[in-house]
Amino acid sequence: MSKYNYVTRECLFCGTTDADNHPVLYPRNFKDEDLNEGVFSARRTNSDHFHYEMVKCKKTGLIFSRHILTDDALNELYKGSVVTFGEQTEFIKRDYWKPISGYVNKWNKGRSLDIGCSNGFFLEMLKDNGYAEVHGVEPGEEPKKIARADVRDNIVTGFYGPGLYPENHFDLITCFQTLDHLSDPLGMLRSMYHNTKPGGHVYMIMHNTLALQAKIFGEKSPIIDVEHIYLYNKSNLAELCKKAGFKVVSSFDVANGYPFSYWIRMSPLPVKKLWVGVFKALGLYNKVLAINAGNMGIILEK
Numbered sequence: 001m002s003k004y005n006y007v008t009r010e011c012l013f014c015g016t017t018d019a020d021n022h023p024v025l026y027p028r029n030f031k032d033e034d035l036n037e038g039v040f041s042a043r044r045t046n047s048d049h050f051h052y053e054m055v056k057c058k059k060t061g062l063i064f065s066r067h068i069l070t071d072d073a074l075n076e077l078y079k080g081s082v083v084t085f086g087e088q089t090e091f092i093k094r095d096y097w098k099p100i101s102g103y104v105n106k107w108n109k110g111r112s113l114d115i116g117c118s119n120g121f122f123l124e125m126l127k128d129n130g131y132a133e134v135h136g137v138e139p140g141e142e143p144k145k146i147a148r149a150d151v152r153d154n155i156v157t158g159f160y161g162p163g164l165y166p167e168n169h170f171d172l173i174t175c176f177q178t179l180d181h182l183s184d185p186l187g188m189l190r191s192m193y194h195n196t197k198p199g200g201h202v203y204m205i206m207h208n209t210l211a212l213q214a215k216i217f218g219e220k221s222p223i224i225d226v227e228h229i230y231l232y233n234k235s236n237l238a239e240l241c242k243k244a245g246f247k248v249v250s251s252f253d254v255a256n257g258y259p260f261s262y263w264i265r266m267s268p269l270p271v272k273k274l275w276v277g278v279f280k281a282l283g284l285y286n287k288v289l290a291i292n293a294g295n296m297g298i299i300l301e302k
Helices: 071-078 086-099 121-130 185-195 214-218 234-243 260-266 272-281
Strands: 006-008 023-026 055-058 063-065 068-069 111-115 133-138 155-157 172-176 196-207 248-259 288-301
Touching: 023 063, 086 121, 086 196, 086 248, 086 288, 111 121, 111 185, 121 133, 121 172, 172 185, 185 196, 185 234, 214 288, 234 248, 234 288
Parallel strands: 111 133, 111 172, 133 155, 172 196
Antiparallel strands: 006 068, 023 055, 055 063, 196 288, 248 288
16 A cells, blocks of 8 residues: 555646646656655755656646645655755855846845745845845745844745735745746746736746756756656746746746766766766866756746
8 A cells, every 4th residue: 555645737738637648758766665855855966866757748848747745745745854955055046146136136125035945045145135025935844943043034934825925015036946846836826926016026947858968867867856746948937937927027047056076966977986086086076167057047027
């Protein structure tokens, strides 16, 4: 008997999951006993790459997990997740800030919200760059404890959704590597639209299924993961955001800059110890390499 209950997800555009139009891309590769809180922690560096049965919509290119854990089961697993990217925080802050650095001075720097804010690293950036109020929502209980003191009290431990904040409340809502984890992404986008002020903006970053690394590594790509329920490309992401009512301001690739040591740990390269030795011998192991590794960003306006 299965340890968990599973539910079937449908294509966000077709409203079905029929096999003819949504053929299997990769079969499920884990057992229930393989799942734990560690598997649902961001940027973990093990190489399990567990994933559900993943299918692809022939019409839109949307890739999604057909049979997934119930929301209750997922919520419990995410509550126990931990921060595993502490040493990369400064790199992430810089990379995520850069795409909107040319916009924010034209925007109203009033009240902001970061959904899935982890330890509040982007709340720090917003506060340090002039936002009057910064708020965050994070399901994990541990990240808030290590957030910077001046943003910690504005982080809600729980899940974002209807009723949490008033209508027309935020000048800016940000959301990084979160939309692809959700069983109802359109519902969340509609909540974001409801909470955004008229003329306000939403800024998101997530994986791009048409990025070079996704094409090269296929099933071994880090984006093919049990955490990811829906995976997008620029085109279908823009269409989904429009369905929620938003106007698309810009859609773009996002470069990430990390030391070679990080790229090696996160990649599905074989014989990693050999690669570590090579890059150390060349004096490159701790050098920073900035590349378009597979993320994309989008800026929306209400």
